[in-house]
Amino acid sequence: MIREHDSVIVTTLVRMLVPPIQLFALYVVAHGHGSPGGGFQGGVILAAAYILIGLALGREELERRLREGRLLILSAVGVLIFALTGVLGLVLGGNLLDYGVLSIVGVRGSAARAVGIFVIEIGVALGVAGALTLIFCRLAKTGEGAP
Amino acid sequence: MSEVLNALFLALLVILAGAAVRVRDLVGAVLILSAYGLTMSLVWAGMGAVDVAFTEAVVGAGASTVFFLATLLRTLPREQPRERRARPATLVGVLLLGGLLLLAIHEFPAWSDPASPASLHVSPRYLRDGYRETGAPNIVTAVLADYRAYDTLIETVVIFTAGVACWLLLPRRDP
Numbered sequence: 033m034i035r036e037h038d039s040v041i042v043t044t045l046v047r048m049l050v051p052p053i054q055l056f057a058l059y060v061v062a063h064g065h066g067s068p069g070g071g072f073q074g075g076v077i078l079a080a081a082y083i084l085i086g087l088a089l090g091r092e093e094l095e096r097r098l099r100e101g102r103l104l105i106l107s108a109v110g111v112l113i114f115a116l117t118g119v120l121g122l123v124l125g126g127n128l129l130d131y132g133v134l135s136i137v138g139v140r141g142s143a144a145r146a147v148g149i150f151v152i153e154i155g156v157a158l159g160v161a162g163a164l165t166l167i168f169c170r171l172a173k174t175g176e177g178a179p
Numbered sequence: 180m181s182e183v184l185n186a187l188f189l190a191l192l193v194i195l196a197g198a199a200v201r202v203r204d205l206v207g208a209v210l211i212l213s214a215y216g217l218t219m220s221l222v223w224a225g226m227g228a229v230d231v232a233f234t235e236a237v238v239g240a241g242a243s244t245v246f247f248l249a250t251l252l253r254t255l256p257r258e259q260p261r262e263r264r265a266r267p268a269t270l271v272g273v274l275l276l277g278g279l280l281l282l283a284i285h286e287f288p289a290w291s292d293p294a295s296p297a298s299l300h301v302s303p304r305y306l307r308d309g310y311r312e313t314g315a316p317n318i319v320t321a322v323l324a325d326y327r328a329y330d331t332l333i334e335t336v337v338i339f340t341a342g343v344a345c346w347l348l349l350p351r352r353d354p
Contacts, residue, residue: 064317064320064324065314065315065316065317065320066315066316066317067317068229068230068232068233068317068319069230069233070230070317070319070320070323070324071324072234072334073230073233073234073237076234076237076238076241076242077237079242080237080241080242083242083245087245100346103342104342104343104346107338107339107342107343108339110335110339111335111336111339114331114332114335115332118328118332128329129325129328129329129332131325142310142311142312142313142314143314145312145313145314145315145325146313146314146315148325149313149314149315149320149321149324149325152324152328152331152332153320153324155335156331156335159335159338159339160335160338162339162342163338163339163341163342163343164242164338164342166342166345166346167246167341167342167345168245168246168249170345170346170349171246171249171250171253171345171349172249172252173349173350173351
């Protein structure tokens with residue numbers, strides 16, 4: 033079980049660092065179109081923010097902010113967003129994951145594709161962030177459990 | 180300048196890989212692997228593969244290190260058993276294989292060669308039509324999220340499956 037770190041410098045610094053890290057994760061997800069990054073990288077950075085909370089402030093603090101069941105749901109919702117966007121293309125008469133037919137968003141052609149890419153990037157980010165934080169939670173749960 | 184830097188990074192990669200295998204302390208080995216990931220991401224960045232460099236930095240140097248450390252914390256022993264001396268047959272086999280690989284090196288395309296087979300197949304079409312077709316200025320995003328979206332979907336499912344597997348297999352409470 034990882035406890036809160038003894039040093040007040042570490043805990044204070046982590047409390048100050050976590051919001052900018054989360055903001056940067058959202059930036060990376062949102063700007064995957066035009067700059068390096070995207071859903072996967074943004075999702076990992078988002079998970080890293082919560083892993084940092086778990087490492088420095090203790091796992092109980094992490095549990096207080098984000099319960100494990102919610103992480104699982106978050107991850108599943110991410111995968112579902114991706115898969116349903118793909119199936120939507122199928123329903124609207126195109127191929128699986130063909131965003132060009134997503135004209136219900138009000139735009140057509142490459143603009144509709146851009147919207148589709150953005151939506152699935154959000155799905156990837158949620159799926160990755162939830163799954164990685166969940167793995168860390170479970171790995172850290174019995175930390176120091178060794179005899 | 181960039182060739183000197185590249186040679187430096189590649190030499191560092193070899194040294195770090197050797198050190199990660201040789202070091203006795205497993206925590207030390209994990210930290211060396213993290214340094215390896217960071218150096219690798221610098222090599223990717225030097226090749227202009229910024230997206231790959233980004234992923235390598237956050238996953239190879241960051242997340243996987245934390246996962247390795249968390250796994251080490253809950254398992255024993257923390258040190259590898261004393262290593263055995265390499266047997267002569269093993270040594271000969273390794274040297275033969277290494278020699279073959281060195282012989283085959285000149286068949287590889289040159290470093291960042293735009294005329295290499297991998298850059299001539301579908302890449303030119305993506306580079307020419309990618310922005311017009313998908314509206315994504317970052318061609319890597321266009322390929323990953325649109326042209327090869329099926330692969331990305333399955334990758335996301337793999338990550339989700341890993342999360343579910345950890346959730347199911349690792350105990351819920353401290354023993």
